[in-house]
Amino acid sequence: VTDARRFRAEAKMPLAGNTNHLGTMYAGSLFSLGEVCGGLIYLVSFDYDQLAPLVKEVRIRFVKPARTDVHVAVGLTPEQAADIEQRALDQGKADFEMTLDLTDDHGDTVAVVSGLWQVRRKEA
Amino acid sequence: VTDARRFRAEAKMPLAGNTNHLGTMYAGSLFSLGEVCGGLIYLVSFDYDQLAPLVKEVRIRFVKPARTDVHVAVGLTPEQAADIEQRALDQGKADFEMTLDLTDDHGDTVAVVSGLWQVRRKEA
Numbered sequence: 001v002t003d004a005r006r007f008r009a010e011a012k013m014p015l016a017g018n019t020n021h022l023g024t025m026y027a028g029s030l031f032s033l034g035e036v037c038g039g040l041i042y043l044v045s046f047d048y049d050q051l052a053p054l055v056k057e058v059r060i061r062f063v064k065p066a067r068t069d070v071h072v073a074v075g076l077t078p079e080q081a082a083d084i085e086q087r088a089l090d091q092g093k094a095d096f097e098m099t100l101d102l103t104d105d106h107g108d109t110v111a112v113v114s115g116l117w118q119v120r121r122k123e124a
Numbered sequence: 125v126t127d128a129r130r131f132r133a134e135a136k137m138p139l140a141g142n143t144n145h146l147g148t149m150y151a152g153s154l155f156s157l158g159e160v161c162g163g164l165i166y167l168v169s170f171d172y173d174q175l176a177p178l179v180k181e182v183r184i185r186f187v188k189p190a191r192t193d194v195h196v197a198v199g200l201t202p203e204q205a206a207d208i209e210q211r212a213l214d215q216g217k218a219d220f221e222m223t224l225d226l227t228d229d230h231g232d233t234v235a236v237v238s239g240l241w242q243v244r245r246k247e248a
Contacts, residue, residue, distance in 0.1 A: 027159050027179050032152040055151050059183040 008075035009040040025066035034113030045081040068105035132199035133164040149190035158237030169205040192229035
Protein backbone atom coordinates (compact mmCIF):
# COMPACT_ATOMS: atom_id res chain seq x y z
CA VAL A 1 0.00 0.00 0.00
CA THR A 2 1.67 3.17 -1.17
CA ASP A 3 -0.94 5.82 -0.50
CA ALA A 4 -4.31 6.00 1.19
CA ARG A 5 -6.42 9.04 1.85
CA ARG A 6 -10.12 9.64 2.27
CA PHE A 7 -12.05 7.84 -0.54
CA ARG A 8 -8.92 6.95 -2.52
CA ALA A 9 -5.97 4.56 -2.23
CA GLU A 10 -3.09 3.20 -4.28
CA ALA A 11 -1.26 -0.08 -3.98
CA LYS A 12 1.70 -1.76 -5.64
CA MET A 13 2.75 -5.39 -6.00
CA PRO A 14 6.51 -5.81 -6.51
CA LEU A 15 7.61 -8.13 -9.30
CA ALA A 16 10.45 -9.48 -7.13
CA GLY A 17 9.23 -12.46 -5.13
CA ASN A 18 5.99 -12.75 -7.13
CA THR A 19 7.14 -14.37 -10.36
CA ASN A 20 6.02 -17.58 -12.04
CA HIS A 21 8.20 -20.00 -13.99
CA LEU A 22 8.19 -17.57 -16.94
CA GLY A 23 9.60 -14.66 -14.90
CA THR A 24 6.38 -12.68 -15.17
CA MET A 25 4.06 -11.91 -12.29
CA TYR A 26 2.11 -14.84 -10.87
CA ALA A 27 -1.66 -14.74 -11.50
CA GLY A 28 -2.40 -15.17 -7.79
CA SER A 29 -0.35 -12.11 -6.87
CA LEU A 30 -2.26 -10.01 -9.40
CA PHE A 31 -5.53 -11.32 -7.98
CA SER A 32 -4.43 -10.42 -4.46
CA LEU A 33 -3.53 -6.90 -5.55
CA GLY A 34 -7.03 -6.45 -6.98
CA GLU A 35 -8.83 -8.16 -4.11
CA VAL A 36 -7.11 -6.05 -1.45
CA CYS A 37 -8.65 -2.96 -3.04
CA GLY A 38 -11.99 -3.83 -1.48
CA GLY A 39 -10.41 -3.68 1.96
CA LEU A 40 -8.50 -0.52 1.13
CA ILE A 41 -11.55 1.35 -0.06
CA TYR A 42 -13.35 0.20 3.07
CA LEU A 43 -10.57 1.58 5.25
CA VAL A 44 -10.46 4.97 3.56
CA SER A 45 -14.17 5.43 2.87
CA PHE A 46 -16.35 3.91 5.55
CA ASP A 47 -16.97 4.14 9.25
CA TYR A 48 -15.20 1.00 10.44
CA ASP A 49 -16.66 1.25 13.90
CA GLN A 50 -20.08 0.61 12.37
CA LEU A 51 -19.40 -1.40 9.19
CA ALA A 52 -17.44 -4.58 8.35
CA PRO A 53 -16.23 -5.56 4.84
CA LEU A 54 -16.74 -8.77 2.87
CA VAL A 55 -15.62 -9.90 -0.59
CA LYS A 56 -18.37 -11.65 -2.56
CA GLU A 57 -16.97 -12.13 -6.04
CA VAL A 58 -13.85 -11.21 -7.98
CA ARG A 59 -13.25 -11.55 -11.71
CA ILE A 60 -9.80 -11.03 -13.20
CA ARG A 61 -9.02 -10.86 -16.89
CA PHE A 62 -5.35 -11.20 -17.78
CA VAL A 63 -4.42 -8.81 -20.58
CA LYS A 64 -0.64 -9.16 -20.95
CA PRO A 65 2.24 -10.63 -18.92
CA ALA A 66 3.46 -8.31 -16.14
CA ARG A 67 7.23 -7.84 -16.36
CA THR A 68 7.51 -4.91 -13.89
CA ASP A 69 5.94 -3.97 -10.55
CA VAL A 70 2.18 -3.62 -10.88
CA HIS A 71 0.09 -0.67 -9.68
CA VAL A 72 -3.54 -0.08 -8.92
CA ALA A 73 -5.49 2.98 -7.84
CA VAL A 74 -8.91 2.75 -6.32
CA GLY A 75 -11.34 5.47 -5.45
CA LEU A 76 -14.95 6.29 -4.78
CA THR A 77 -16.47 9.71 -5.03
CA PRO A 78 -17.61 11.10 -1.67
CA GLU A 79 -21.18 10.77 -3.00
CA GLN A 80 -20.72 7.07 -3.87
CA ALA A 81 -19.19 6.36 -0.47
CA ALA A 82 -21.99 8.18 1.34
CA ASP A 83 -24.63 6.30 -0.64
CA ILE A 84 -23.08 2.88 0.11
CA GLU A 85 -22.66 3.71 3.78
CA GLN A 86 -26.23 4.94 4.10
CA ARG A 87 -27.63 1.82 2.41
CA ALA A 88 -25.60 -0.40 4.75
CA LEU A 89 -26.73 1.46 7.84
CA ASP A 90 -30.36 1.46 6.70
CA GLN A 91 -30.60 -2.11 5.35
CA GLY A 92 -27.89 -3.91 7.31
CA LYS A 93 -25.72 -4.46 4.23
CA ALA A 94 -24.84 -2.89 0.91
CA ASP A 95 -23.09 -4.34 -2.14
CA PHE A 96 -20.78 -2.26 -4.25
CA GLU A 97 -18.91 -2.99 -7.47
CA MET A 98 -15.59 -1.64 -8.63
CA THR A 99 -13.62 -2.25 -11.83
CA LEU A 100 -9.89 -1.70 -11.53
CA ASP A 101 -7.05 -1.44 -14.05
CA LEU A 102 -3.81 -3.09 -12.96
CA THR A 103 -0.96 -1.37 -14.78
CA ASP A 104 2.77 -1.91 -15.18
CA ASP A 105 5.54 0.69 -14.81
CA HIS A 106 4.91 1.81 -18.41
CA GLY A 107 1.23 2.48 -17.72
CA ASP A 108 0.10 -0.51 -19.78
CA THR A 109 -2.82 -2.54 -18.46
CA VAL A 110 -1.75 -6.05 -17.46
CA ALA A 111 -5.06 -7.17 -15.93
CA VAL A 112 -8.56 -5.87 -15.24
CA VAL A 113 -10.25 -6.77 -11.96
CA SER A 114 -13.99 -6.50 -11.37
CA GLY A 115 -15.11 -7.12 -7.83
CA LEU A 116 -18.30 -7.22 -5.85
CA TRP A 117 -17.74 -6.28 -2.24
CA GLN A 118 -20.16 -5.77 0.60
CA VAL A 119 -20.19 -3.73 3.77
CA ARG A 120 -22.32 -4.96 6.65
CA ARG A 121 -23.52 -3.19 9.72
CA LYS A 122 -21.78 -4.51 12.82
CA GLU A 123 -24.10 -5.78 15.52
CA ALA A 124 -23.92 -3.77 18.72
CA VAL B 125 -1.71 -31.53 -5.25
CA THR B 126 -3.00 -34.77 -3.83
CA ASP B 127 -3.76 -36.81 -6.92
CA ALA B 128 -3.24 -36.50 -10.63
CA ARG B 129 -3.96 -39.05 -13.29
CA ARG B 130 -4.81 -38.88 -16.95
CA PHE B 131 -7.59 -36.26 -17.51
CA ARG B 132 -8.30 -35.80 -13.79
CA ALA B 133 -6.60 -34.20 -10.76
CA GLU B 134 -7.34 -33.23 -7.19
CA ALA B 135 -5.76 -30.52 -5.06
CA LYS B 136 -6.02 -29.30 -1.48
CA MET B 137 -5.22 -25.98 0.19
CA PRO B 138 -4.47 -26.35 3.91
CA LEU B 139 -6.19 -23.92 6.26
CA ALA B 140 -3.01 -23.62 8.35
CA GLY B 141 -0.87 -20.80 7.01
CA ASN B 142 -3.63 -19.46 4.74
CA THR B 143 -5.91 -17.66 7.17
CA ASN B 144 -7.08 -14.05 7.22
CA HIS B 145 -7.68 -11.90 10.30
CA LEU B 146 -10.96 -13.77 10.91
CA GLY B 147 -9.31 -17.20 11.06
CA THR B 148 -10.98 -18.34 7.84
CA MET B 149 -9.20 -19.01 4.58
CA TYR B 150 -7.79 -15.99 2.77
CA ALA B 151 -9.53 -15.13 -0.53
CA GLY B 152 -6.21 -15.14 -2.40
CA SER B 153 -5.44 -18.69 -1.30
CA LEU B 154 -8.84 -19.87 -2.55
CA PHE B 155 -8.23 -18.10 -5.84
CA SER B 156 -4.83 -19.79 -6.17
CA LEU B 157 -6.36 -23.20 -5.55
CA GLY B 158 -8.85 -22.60 -8.37
CA GLU B 159 -6.35 -21.01 -10.73
CA VAL B 160 -3.84 -23.85 -10.39
CA CYS B 161 -6.48 -26.23 -11.78
CA GLY B 162 -5.83 -24.88 -15.26
CA GLY B 163 -2.21 -25.93 -14.99
CA LEU B 164 -3.12 -29.28 -13.45
CA ILE B 165 -5.56 -30.20 -16.16
CA TYR B 166 -2.95 -29.18 -18.71
CA LEU B 167 -0.40 -31.50 -17.11
CA VAL B 168 -2.70 -34.51 -16.97
CA SER B 169 -4.57 -34.00 -20.25
CA PHE B 170 -2.39 -32.47 -22.93
CA ASP B 171 0.80 -33.17 -24.80
CA TYR B 172 3.14 -30.74 -23.07
CA ASP B 173 5.86 -31.23 -25.65
CA GLN B 174 3.56 -29.59 -28.19
CA LEU B 175 1.27 -27.30 -26.15
CA ALA B 176 1.79 -24.55 -23.53
CA PRO B 177 -0.87 -23.30 -21.07
CA LEU B 178 -2.13 -19.78 -20.35
CA VAL B 179 -4.74 -18.39 -17.97
CA LYS B 180 -7.00 -15.77 -19.58
CA GLU B 181 -9.70 -15.06 -17.00
CA VAL B 182 -10.75 -16.34 -13.58
CA ARG B 183 -13.94 -15.55 -11.70
CA ILE B 184 -14.39 -16.59 -8.07
CA ARG B 185 -17.63 -16.34 -6.12
CA PHE B 186 -17.26 -16.70 -2.36
CA VAL B 187 -20.14 -18.75 -0.94
CA LYS B 188 -19.24 -19.22 2.74
CA PRO B 189 -16.17 -18.77 4.95
CA ALA B 190 -13.75 -21.72 4.76
CA ARG B 191 -12.93 -22.99 8.26
CA THR B 192 -11.20 -26.24 7.21
CA ASP B 193 -8.80 -27.34 4.47
CA VAL B 194 -10.31 -26.78 1.03
CA HIS B 195 -10.49 -29.33 -1.77
CA VAL B 196 -11.02 -29.21 -5.50
CA ALA B 197 -11.28 -31.89 -8.16
CA VAL B 198 -10.87 -31.14 -11.82
CA GLY B 199 -11.42 -33.34 -14.80
CA LEU B 200 -12.08 -33.42 -18.51
CA THR B 201 -13.53 -36.33 -20.38
CA PRO B 202 -11.08 -37.94 -22.82
CA GLU B 203 -13.32 -36.60 -25.61
CA GLN B 204 -13.15 -33.01 -24.29
CA ALA B 205 -9.37 -33.21 -23.92
CA ALA B 206 -8.96 -34.62 -27.41
CA ASP B 207 -11.16 -31.89 -28.88
CA ILE B 208 -9.21 -29.09 -27.16
CA GLU B 209 -5.88 -30.58 -28.14
CA GLN B 210 -6.94 -31.02 -31.76
CA ARG B 211 -8.22 -27.43 -31.99
CA ALA B 212 -4.93 -26.13 -30.53
CA LEU B 213 -2.83 -28.16 -32.94
CA ASP B 214 -4.98 -27.15 -35.93
CA GLN B 215 -5.49 -23.45 -35.13
CA GLY B 216 -2.45 -22.66 -32.98
CA LYS B 217 -4.53 -22.12 -29.84
CA ALA B 218 -7.72 -23.29 -28.15
CA ASP B 219 -9.68 -21.79 -25.24
CA PHE B 220 -11.41 -23.98 -22.69
CA GLU B 221 -13.67 -23.17 -19.76
CA MET B 222 -14.04 -25.03 -16.50
CA THR B 223 -16.26 -24.38 -13.49
CA LEU B 224 -14.99 -25.81 -10.22
CA ASP B 225 -16.52 -26.28 -6.80
CA LEU B 226 -14.18 -25.60 -3.89
CA THR B 227 -15.38 -27.62 -0.91
CA ASP B 228 -14.51 -27.87 2.77
CA ASP B 229 -13.92 -31.06 4.79
CA HIS B 230 -17.69 -31.41 5.26
CA GLY B 231 -18.33 -31.33 1.51
CA ASP B 232 -19.89 -27.86 1.64
CA THR B 233 -19.09 -25.47 -1.20
CA VAL B 234 -17.04 -22.50 0.03
CA ALA B 235 -16.37 -20.94 -3.37
CA VAL B 236 -17.08 -21.49 -7.05
CA VAL B 237 -14.36 -20.78 -9.60
CA SER B 238 -15.00 -20.30 -13.31
CA GLY B 239 -11.94 -20.00 -15.47
CA LEU B 240 -11.03 -19.52 -19.07
CA TRP B 241 -7.72 -21.12 -19.94
CA GLN B 242 -5.93 -21.53 -23.22
CA VAL B 243 -3.45 -23.99 -24.66
CA ARG B 244 -1.17 -22.80 -27.42
CA ARG B 245 0.94 -24.72 -29.88
CA LYS B 246 4.62 -24.36 -29.10
CA GLU B 247 6.71 -23.05 -31.98
CA ALA B 248 9.28 -25.54 -33.25
